Amino acid sequence: MSRKIVVVGWGPAAHRLVTGLLGTDAEVDVTVYAGEGAVAHDRSALPSTLARSRAGHEGHAAHEGHAAHEAPGARDRGDVAFDTTAAALPTPNDPRLDLRAGVRAVAVDRLHRLVHGSDQWVQPYDTLVLATGANPVLPPIRGLRTADGRDLLPGVHSAHNAADFHRLAEAAARGVHAVVIGGSSTGLAVAAALRISRGDDPLHVELVDQTPATPEITPTDAYLTLRRTGVIAYQDCRVRALESGSADALTAVTLADGHRLSCDLAVIACGTAPNTALAWTSGLAVARGIVVDDTLRSVSDPHIHALGACAEHRRSLSGRHETLLAQADVLAGRLSGLDPQRTYRGPVQRAANATSVVAEAEALLRAATA
Structure with missing residues (x-):
């Protein structure tokens, strides 16, 4: 039986x-x-699929014809071609x-x-x-949710599953200024991917490191690589509040020291x-x-x-x-029943060195300059 x-x-x-x-x-x-x-999806591979979504953006731009006379961000970018096949498991x-x-x-x-x-x-x-x-962990930030508390403020996204990344790709295709909140491995990868997701029309991306870097990440290497992609990174900072405009959509991120980052897109990547x-x-x-x-x-x-x-x-x-x-x-x-006595004793300890986070960011950089 x-x-x-x-x-x-x-x-x-x-x-x-x-x-x-x-x-x-x-x-x-x-x-x-x-x-x-x-x-099923490999969540660690989802940020790289976001970076690949630029193909759809570039194709749309070519289809629309020459828009060189328009101001950056002025044209309607249409629907982005976002494909999670690379992260899908058979x-x-x-x-x-x-x-x-x-x-x-x-x-x-x-x-x-x-x-x-x-x-x-x-x-x-x-x-x-x-x-x-x-x-995903949602930090205690004022203005993170709508007035009724049921949804995230329009313009604010999490970065956890395939549906999140699909919505994020669509928002990035139309966005002007993005802020990634959180210095987790996902946050670093998402920031780098967002930066190059539109190819020759790079999105302006800033990252605010809400949490201390985990021991397995070499902060200097990780942030140096990230900055080489063009992302502006703020370390040892905290976000105090999110601001919304007349349409109840995100307009800015305010840091604890009062510094204000204007943006129309924010990504929460503060761990899980x-x-x-x-x-x-x-x-x-x-x-x-x-x-x-x-x-x-x-x-x-x-x-x-x-x-x-x-x-x-x-x-x-x-x-x-x-x-x-x-x-x-x-x-x-x-x-x-093939190995009924097999047990799990814990993860294999690895020496702290350059990690997959750094390797991922470097791969995204190579893709951007290819």
């Missing part, structure tokens, strides 16, 4: 796990709740997989081992895997926090993340596992790409 495995989430960790399970002859039926859509084609695109898991009945979905379907499971990832809402309401042990042991099993329930950015292993969190892939491989080996 096939073992029913339910996976909540469809990010890189879930994709790696499911691919590993279906790559064996294990008798499993895998159901995936893919709330963000049928296509969807497995296997009869053992039931991929529920656009459906979210809203509750877990641990007593009866049932998952309730947003489509009103109740799915039984033998093993449940939570790969819910992380949510584990998405533990489903685990919390299900009664699982949650500290900063979902607490798991060396088998990546919840310490509260032997039938539930967690991996990736939502999992807390040995009191540590890690959203690193290589870490979540390693966790997925361990869990795939255990659940498929």
Whole structure:
């Protein structure tokens, strides 16, 4: 009899796990709740797809004819051609997989081992895997949201999933001045990508480093590379407020020292926090993340596992790409029966040197000057 495995989430960790399970002859039926859509994306590669969106902009400019006599930013740039194919992960084609695109898991009945979905379907499971990832952190900045508090101020964007980057690409195609708030690895990559996203008509981009640089980033190298792309970077600064105009759209970013940066586009890239809402309401042990042991099993329930950015292993969190892939491989080996004794002991420690953040920014610079 096939073992029913339910996976909540469809990010890189879930994709790696499911691919590993279906790559064996294990008798499993895998159901995936893919709330963000049928296509999984490598989030670390999304900023580079933003940089590639310039092709659509340039093509549109050529189609419109010669606009050399117009002031910069005056012409209507139209719809940008934005393609996330480079960041997309291949969807497995296997009869053992039931991929529920656009459906979210809203509750877990641990007593009866049932998952309730947003489509009103109740799915039984033998093993449940939570790969819910992380949510973008929104800093306490005055004016960040609309007056009713329900949405971000028009002109303000997060940079987390493919939908965010699609909206950001459209906004950048029409924007004049962008401010990236946050010195995270995503913030550095997004700032560099925005700068070159329009090819010969570069967007004016400034970056405000809200948080201290993480130990694995060499600040001098990272910011030197960023500035070589033409991005103006402010380190050790904080944003006090966002200003809106008569149309309730973003007009400026005000720093803590009172300095005002006029802009019509702002990107929030202040890191992420584990998405533990489903685990919390299900009664699982949650500290900063979902607490798991060396088998990546919840310490509260032997039938539930967690991996990736939502999992807390040995009191540590890690959203690193290589870490979540390693966790997925361990869990795939255990659940498929190929390596039932395999355990996860933590990420491999690396020496602090030039990181992928710097390499990514340098790659974007080479693309801009090619």
